[in-house]
Amino acid sequence: MREVLAFATADDVADAAAFLFVNLAAQAVRDRGAFYVALAGGATHLSCYRLLSAPLISSRVDWEKTQVFFGDERCVPEGHPDRNDDAAAAALLNHVSLPGKNIHRIPATERDGAERYESEIRGAFSIFSPSSDKGIPRFDLVFLGMGPDGHTASLFPGRASLDEAQRLVLRVDDSPKPPVSRVTFTLPLVNAARHVSLLVTGKEKAAALARVLLEDAALPAARVRPTAGTLTILADAAAVSDSKNPPAAGTSR
């Protein structure tokens, strides 16, 4: 299922994303005893992460039962300004009572970092083999951003990684958005999620979002279609401005 929620401003999008996180976390802990979430990189999500770090909101999340992963990471050392995990830590993870063992950073500077991270994900879900009858690990929430070219995570238009059908995590060395090397979730892992939330704000992304809403499969973000889950696109008015019959701000379609 796909829903598109349009909001007047980027701050409203961040609000909606934060409450989606809180609600899905409560539901996952109630239903399955744990909440598995993959955070997005880039700047759009940082406002949402900062909101989640506010005690009034963070106190509603059972962080002891929350397992935090990352949908992609740049192949630069920890502490480098380009690291997605460090940005999420500064905005959120360092400010909540999340045990260190619950934070699963990608070993992105290791040559076999993708293989190791895939093993770590499989271990966390006790689904150790691709042939397991348990299928693919199902995150409760995968946060994604989108670039002006329609990329998401570190899956870029026209790249072979977009067509990966087996592996759950890949290293790519052909990113047009620097840095060139990254480790990323693949579409099979993203689309196995119970809920994917794609955050898109800003006029510079309006053309790509219009194509995504028309399901233009040339764009990686248009290929995010959870097999048995929900995709929620949270966008501001600037980002939906090129879309035909866009949902009015504050509504869904």
Ligand code: 6PG
């Ligand atoms: C990355 C991100 C990437 C990001 C989009 C949007 O590591 O670069 O995972 O997919 O989410 O490029 O970035 P902004 O939110 O900064 O526009």
